[in-house]
Amino acid sequence: MRFSARRREAYGHFFLHARINLSYELLSVCRCYQDMLYPLFFLTIAMVLFPLSNHADPSAIEKIAAGILWVIVLFLLVLMLEQLFRDDWQEGELEQLVLSPQGLLLTVCIKLFVFCLMMGVPLTVMAPLLGLALSIPMMALKTLIASLWLAIPTLVFLGGIARVLTLGLRHSSFLTALLVLPLYIPVLIFASSAVAFASIGLSANGPLAWLGVLLLLSVSFSPVVINAVLRLGISN
Amino acid sequence: MTLTVNGLTYARNKKLLFNQLTFDISAGEALHILGPNGVGKTSLLQILTGLILPLNGKMLWHGVATSESPSFKKNVLYLSHRLGMKSALTPFENLYLFTLRRGFEQVYAAHLNFQLCSRSVRIKEIKQVVKDNINDVLLKLDLLPYSKIVTGLLSVGQQRRLLLAKLLLVRADCWILDEPCNTLDIQAINFFLVLIEAQLRRGGIVIFTSHQSFSLSKIVIKKLFLGETPV
Numbered sequence: 001m002r003f004s005a006r007r008r009e010a011y012g013h014f015f016l017h018a019r020i021n022l023s024y025e026l027l028s029v030c031r032c033y034q035d036m037l038y039p040l041f042f043l044t045i046a047m048v049l050f051p052l053s054n055h056a057d058p059s060a061i062e063k064i065a066a067g068i069l070w071v072i073v074l075f076l077l078v079l080m081l082e083q084l085f086r087d088d089w090q091e092g093e094l095e096q097l098v099l100s101p102q103g104l105l106l107t108v109c110i111k112l113f114v115f116c117l118m119m120g121v122p123l124t125v126m127a128p129l130l131g132l133a134l135s136i137p138m139m140a141l142k143t144l145i146a147s148l149w150l151a152i153p154t155l156v157f158l159g160g161i162a163r164v165l166t167l168g169l170r171h172s173s174f175l176t177a178l179l180v181l182p183l184y185i186p187v188l189i190f191a192s193s194a195v196a197f198a199s200i201g202l203s204a205n206g207p208l209a210w211l212g213v214l215l216l217l218s219v220s221f222s223p224v225v226i227n228a229v230l231r232l233g234i235s236n
Numbered sequence: 237m238t239l240t241v242n243g244l245t246y247a248r249n250k251k252l253l254f255n256q257l258t259f260d261i262s263a264g265e266a267l268h269i270l271g272p273n274g275v276g277k278t279s280l281l282q283i284l285t286g287l288i289l290p291l292n293g294k295m296l297w298h299g300v301a302t303s304e305s306p307s308f309k310k311n312v313l314y315l316s317h318r319l320g321m322k323s324a325l326t327p328f329e330n331l332y333l334f335t336l337r338r339g340f341e342q343v344y345a346a347h348l349n350f351q352l353c354s355r356s357v358r359i360k361e362i363k364q365v366v367k368d369n370i371n372d373v374l375l376k377l378d379l380l381p382y383s384k385i386v387t388g389l390l391s392v393g394q395q396r397r398l399l400l401a402k403l404l405l406v407r408a409d410c411w412i413l414d415e416p417c418n419t420l421d422i423q424a425i426n427f428f429l430v431l432i433e434a435q436l437r438r439g440g441i442v443i444f445t446s447h448q449s450f451s452l453s454k455i456v457i458k459k460l461f462l463g464e465t466p467v
Contacts, residue, residue, distance in 0.1 A: 024325060087324075090318070093320060095287055096320045099314055100338065101338065102338075
């Protein structure tokens with residue numbers, strides 16, 4: 001009886017920790033909202049450049065629109081990855097976390113989740129506009145948003161591993177990009193094919209299901225890896 | 237309560253920083269690590285906390301290796317030369333998060349008499365206690381007027397002073413402090429010395445680096461020179 005009461009207390013603690021950590025993490029992201037806006041402007045400009053640079057044959061863009069969109073999203077994410085864990089590391093918060101008696105895993109998961117939101121929400125808001133710029137038909141919009149939400153967590157959680165491995169190195173952003181871009185290829189293939197299928201009116205369930213598989217795998221394994229890497233040593 | 241360091245060896249950039257370093261500190265003792273820049277003071281502290289691994293040597297807490305002792309993990313409090321908090325949060329929020337991460341258990345222990353009321357009431361009660369506690373500590377450190385300003389906007393001295401709040405908020409037996417007196421004003425340094433004295437009196441351990449030397453009347457501070465021993 002006593003044991004079960006204890007256990008209930010422990011679960012209660014877990015949710016209390018998760019809630020407070022999450023709210024403060026979100027709060028600190030919202031206070032630095034500029035970090036979120038600049039990449040978005042980059043995305044918009046990059047997308048608009050394609051139609052502008054192609055006067056001769058507007059239909060050429062239509063054919064490869066899904067690919068263009070996803071390549072740019074990928075580059076945007078690699079650019080943004082540099083921010084993941086950067087402030088926490090520079091301010092010494094990560095080493096405090098490693099030393100704290102509470103589990104590191106929960107906090108790492110929350111940080112990654114907040115980063116997914118930070119990427120996913122603006123991209124979802126922008127999606128109709130971007131689809132319009134690249135002349136992706138409106139009927140593919142739903143698939144586009146679904147592929148964004150399925151792919152971004154995969155990309156962020158995989159990128160997190162590369163990011164913690166390169167923390168504290170010089171030119172770490174390039175190294176991170178080199179490490180993660182090969183791992184992003186499956187996601188790119190499935191996500192762009194989903195959008196491409198949907199824009200010609202075919203069912204995109206197959207690629208989306210594969211994206212779901214990748215999502216589950218990366219979300220369940222990468223926090224464990226990140227946890228282990230952080231514990232191995234984050235000295236400067 | 238003792239921290240025993242036995243035969244610690246560490247090298248950085250192919251240069252041997254310390255070789256076969258051996259010392260021990262028992263309850264109520266302070267260790268002041270001295271030495272010129274780049275001699276490995278910070279590395280030694282990071283090794284003691286477990287953030288980096290030594291090439292060789294053992295560290296024992298109550299006779300158990302520090303890396304395997306849950307009690308060490310619970311009792312070590314490390315303040316580095318960095319902020320160790322989020323600069324986008326206010327001092328109050330940072331300290332609240334810090335207390336949460338150290339575990340509300342300490343507060344729980346003080347409020348065992350609330351066992352009878354329901355869990356949600358108890359948690360509410362504990363949160364209130366933690367909040368009052370943080371406000372008290374900020375008041376003691378003269379930081380209460382700044383408690384709603386983002387930490388990144390505080391001056392460097394105020395940020396260092398805020399770090400002292402961590403020492404006041406939770407009870408930890410082993411303090412490991414990297415240059416705690418840097419950029420502190422005289423008043424804050426005196427306050428810090430009072431803190432050290434209280435910690436030693438209740439049987440804690442303090443290990444710190446500093447280029448200043450302190451003379452405290454009532455307590456003895458052991459000194460450890462790294463690098464060339466001064467004549």
